[in-house]
Amino acid sequence: MSLNTSIWLVIFLHIYSVFASDSDSVQDFCIPRSEFLSIFVSCKNSSLVTVEDFVFSGIKSPGEFSKAGFASIPVSVSVFPGLNTLGMSFVRADFEPGSINVPHYHPRATETAFVVEGKIYSGFVDSRNRVFAKVIEKGEVMVFPKGLVHFQMNIGDSRxxxxxxxxxQNPGLLKIPSAVFGSEIEEEVLIKAFGLNSKELAKLKKKFLPIS
Known part of the structure; x- marks a missing residue:
């Protein structure tokens, strides 16, 4: 391998590593200016930053429950400016008995799930289609590796x-049922992939298509 080739390889690997994860901050914090709407974030003058920029009270109570009995409150920079440039975000999820968090994945983040209350059947599927799942209870934590499909179900008698x-700070979220049956994938592809007939597919698409 020539010297020039080696140099370009090092440069490529460096660029790849930069874009493969959230970048490191070069300052203590960066509270976005709310009036600055751009892909380029403008930080509030540090003299104007207060402790309130680093406190969030929006997950004291559950979010709005769906008809299926699941509620979630995602917490990102858009609602909690203090998270900006810190490379993290979080979510509160509440489950009525028997309800589920459908199979989904986060393309840009590993997730840890801490059980505050209840008994949750929780797991993920690896790239060899092996399922790693068990019941986790109050005080226990489970980790879901980046990009792997995972799920949760409340198997207890209470919330x-x-x-x-x-x-x-931007993990992304793809819910498998909605991504497959609620998108504009050609129907013939879905019929062949899942062994469905047109009537069965229409029923699923009606259930998962986004409400306009």
Whole structure:
């Protein structure tokens, strides 16, 4: 390998590592200016920053429950400016008995799930289609590796609550049922992939298509 090739390889690997995860901050914090709407974040003058910028009270109570009995409150920079540039975010999830957090994944983050209350059947699927799942209870934590499909179900007799944290301020979220049946994938692809007939597919698409 020539010297020039080696140099370019090092540069490429460096660029890849930079874009593969949240970048490190070069200052103590960066509270975004609310009036600065751009892909380029402008930090509030540090003399104007107060302790209130680093406190969030929005997860004291559950969010709005769906008809299926699941509620979640994602907490990102958009609602908690103090998280900006810190490479993290989190979510509160509440489950009525028997309700589920459907199989989903986060393309840009590993998640840890801490059980605040209840008994949750929780797990993920690896790239060899092996399922790693068990019941976790109050005080226990489970980790879901970055990009792997995972799920949760309340198997207890009372409401359960989880606090999830992510090692990215923008982890992303793809819910498998909605991504497959609620998107504009050609129907023939879905029929062949899942062995469905047109009527069965129409029923699923009706259930998962976003409400306009």
């Amino acid at each position: 359960a609550t989880i606090l999830g944290s992510f090692n990215s």
